[in-house]
Amino acid sequence: MLFNEAIQLMQDWNDDLDQMESFVLEGKKFVRLPEDELGQFFSKDCYVFLCRYWVPIDDEEGNEDVSDGQPEDFQCIVYFWQGRDASNMGWLTFTFSLEKQFKAMLGEKLEVIRTHQQQENIKFLSHFKRKFVIHSGKRKEKPPPVQLYHLRSNGSALYSRLIEIKPDARNLNSAFCYILKVKFDQEDTNGIVYLWVGSKTEQEDIKLAEEIADDMFND
Numbered sequence: 380m381l382f383n384e385a386i387q388l389m390q391d392w393n394d395d396l397d398q399m400e401s402f403v404l405e406g407k408k409f410v411r412l413p414e415d416e417l418g419q420f421f422s423k424d425c426y427v428f429l430c431r432y433w434v435p436i437d438d439e440e441g442n443e444d445v446s447d448g449q450p451e452d453f454q455c456i457v458y459f460w461q462g463r464d465a466s467n468m469g470w471l472t473f474t475f476s477l478e479k480q481f482k483a484m485l486g487e488k489l490e491v492i493r494t495h496q497q498q499e500n501i502k503f504l505s506h507f508k509r510k511f512v513i514h515s516g517k518r519k520e521k522p523p524p525v526q527l528y529h530l531r532s533n534g535s536a537l538y539s540r541l542i543e544i545k546p547d548a549r550n551l552n553s554a555f556c557y558i559l560k561v562k563f564d565q566e567d568t569n570g571i572v573y574l575w576v577g578s579k580t581e582q583e584d585i586k587l588a589e590e591i592a593d594d595m596f597n598d
Contacts, residue, residue: 385536422462425469553577556588
């Protein structure tokens with residue numbers, strides 16, 4: 380898929396999105412995900428996103444029935460995201476708690492999609508507008524002093540993810556961008572953020588890496 384086509388598809392899906400509520404598993408229950416953590420995932424955690432979409436209604440002749448320029452019906456999709464290192468207890472907790480609540484409220488308008496790390500639904504990914512960051516470990520755990528992230532797109536801009544990898548120079552590849560975060564000392568939360576740009580990196584990926592480094596890491 381060409382870059383412009385991917386961006387247009389992303390915009391179309393986000394235009395259809397009316398609302399997204401986000402939850403993360405803490406202990407034995409799901410709690411609201413802080414707004415400033417949206418788009419940041421951890422490999423040992425589980426997340427739930429309740430998305431409400433506008434859906435056009437077809438009339439008897441097959442035409443979309445739109446009143447005052449707005450669709451008249453909606454559909455809800457729950458995306459359950461499970462990190463690569465997370466246990467299945469998160470899924471079991473969801474099925475016996477949030478899923479029951481959502482089904483009681485929404486009935487047949489609800490669809491549940493379970494997705495695992497780096498196997499995400501493309502429509503789900505589009506809602507993060509290419510700023511989808513996967514950290515190693517758990518939320519609220521103390522991060523290591525050195526963190527290296529690899530920006531990957533897997534054939535389409537819609538599949539863009541920034542994934543934490545082992546901080547080893549042998550992992551660098553000239554076709555990609557990398558973000559390196561280094562703390563000043565063990566107790567300090569601040570540090571230096573470096574952006575490494577491979578010589579064969581696409582210009583769109585360089586721009587995205589710069590934005591992520593500035594928005595999410597350069598605090």
